[in-house]
Amino acid sequence: MEIEHPRLILHNFLTEEECKELEFIHKSCSTVGYRPNVFSTTLSHLIATNSAHLILPFLPLRDRLKEKVEEIFGCEYELVTEFTGLISWSRGASIGWHSDDNRPYLKQRDFTAVCYLNSYQTDFKGGLFHFQDGEPKTIAPLVGDAVMYTADSRNTHSVDEVTDGERLTLTLWFSRDSSHDEDAKLIPLLAESLLHKSNNVPQSFLPVPASDNMYWFFPNQASHQDMGFDIRLGRLHAFGFDVYYSQDMNFISDLSELLMEPMQLVRRDQLLDHKFVNVLHALQVVQFYFWKGCKSQTFTSEVQFGKVVQSSQSQRDKISQVNSVFLKDTKLEETVFRSVEQYYFDSATFSAAITAWEDYSCKLHKEILISLPQWRAHQAIYRVHFDVS
Ligand SMILES: O=C(O)CCC(=O)C(=O)O
Numbered sequence: 001m002e003i004e005h006p007r008l009i010l011h012n013f014l015t016e017e018e019c020k021e022l023e024f025i026h027k028s029c030s031t032v033g034y035r036p037n038v039f040s041t042t043l044s045h046l047i048a049t050n051s052a053h054l055i056l057p058f059l060p061l062r063d064r065l066k067e068k069v070e071e072i073f074g075c076e077y078e079l080v081t082e083f084t085g086l087i088s089w090s091r092g093a094s095i096g097w098h099s100d101d102n103r104p105y106l107k108q109r110d111f112t113a114v115c116y117l118n119s120y121q122t123d124f125k126g127g128l129f130h131f132q133d134g135e136p137k138t139i140a141p142l143v144g145d146a147v148m149y150t151a152d153s154r155n156t157h158s159v160d161e162v163t164d165g166e167r168l169t170l171t172l173w174f175s176r177d178s179s180h181d182e183d184a185k186l187i188p189l190l191a192e193s194l195l196h197k198s199n200n201v202p203q204s205f206l207p208v209p210a211s212d213n214m215y216w217f218f219p220n221q222a223s224h225q226d227m228g229f230d231i232r233l234g235r236l237h238a239f240g241f242d243v244y245y246s247q248d249m250n251f252i253s254d255l256s257e258l259l260m261e262p263m264q265l266v267r268r269d270q271l272l273d274h275k276f277v278n279v280l281h282a283l284q285v286v287q288f289y290f291w292k293g294c295k296s297q298t299f300t301s302e303v304q305f306g307k308v309v310q311s312s313q314s315q316r317d318k319i320s321q322v323n324s325v326f327l328k329d330t331k332l333e334e335t336v337f338r339s340v341e342q343y344y345f346d347s348a349t350f351s352a353a354i355t356a357w358e359d360y361s362c363k364l365h366k367e368i369l370i371s372l373p374q375w376r377a378h379q380a381i382y383r384v385h386f387d388v389s
C-alpha cells in the first residue's frame, strides 16, 4: 500500500447474493437521506421501524470489513465501528472534494469502507469516485467491490453526479476512539425492541413506519419547490403498483395518516385481495418478491390462487386521490426511481411470496434473538477490556 495515500480496493469482497439482500433491505426500508437526492437506511432506523431483524445480514459483513481494515492498516483489535448504513444516490446527487473527517464532529473517523452494491453503467450512470491525489485516481463502482481508505486529508475524494438510476453502497466508518462505538447505542435499543415482544413472534416483524416526513422526497431544484412525493409510494409505483385504502377519504383530515393504515395493492386496475398492515409492509413484500425472483419455483410454500378483482370506478377514484396527494401528477418519481413496471408479475406467485417473506422475516427474527446475548456479551467484554464504561 502507498504510504502517502493509504487505500485499498478489494474486488468481489461481497458476493452478489449479499449485495442483493442489502439492496432488498434498502429499497424496502430507506428514508430520505441527509442531503438532496440521497436515501439512507441506518441500523437505528431499522430498529425504530420494528425491523430490527433486518440488522442480522449486516453483522457478519461488518465484522469482516472491520477485520480487513484492521489488517490492512495494521491496527489489530483497535477499532470500533462508528457508523454502518446503506446509502443510495439518485439522479442529481454528487459530492465535491472532501475527506471523511473534515468536520469537528467527524474527527473520530479514522477509516472508511465503502462497498458497492450495484454497478456503474448497468444500474446507474455517472457516480464515478475520484481520489484527488495518488493512485488509483478513479474508481468505477462494481457490485461486490470494496474500497477502504484513511478518513483524513491524505484521501481527499469526490463523487461525480449521478445522472440516472440509483447508486447504492454499504458505507462504514471505523474509529480508534471506543467512545464512538455504534454498538453501545444500538444494543440497548435492539434489546428493548426485541425482548419486549419475543413471546409474540408472529407479529414481531411487521414494520411500523417512522414519521411520514422521513419518507418525503423533495428535489432541491428551485423550480420544483412544490413538488415532492412519498418514497414508499414512489418505489411501489416504479414496480407498477398503486395503493388502495377502503376508508372514506372525505372524513380524513390528514391524509398522511392513511399511510399507517391497512391497505391493498393494485396493479393495472386489478385489486389484489391481500390486506397489508401498512404501506411499508406492502413495500417490503413487493421488494422481496422481485428480489427472490418472481418465478413460482422460487417459493417453496404451495402456490395458491392469489385473488384479484377488477377495481370499480369509485375505487379507482380513491386511488387517484391518493396518488395526487402522495405522488402528485409530476411523474417526478419516475425520474428518481427507474421504472421496472415491465417485470413479470403473477398474482399466485405473489401470494406465495407473502408467505415466503413471513418465513424469511421470522427466521431472521429468531436468529437475531439468539445472537443478541452473544453480541451483548462481546460488547461487555470489550467495554471491560478498554475500560470505557
Ligand atoms: O459512495 C462513495 O463512493 C463515497 C461517498 C462519500 O464520499 C461519502 O459518503 O463520504
Ligand SMILES: [Fe+2]
Pocket (backbone or CB within 6 Å): 098, 099, 100, 157
Ligand atoms: Fe467521503
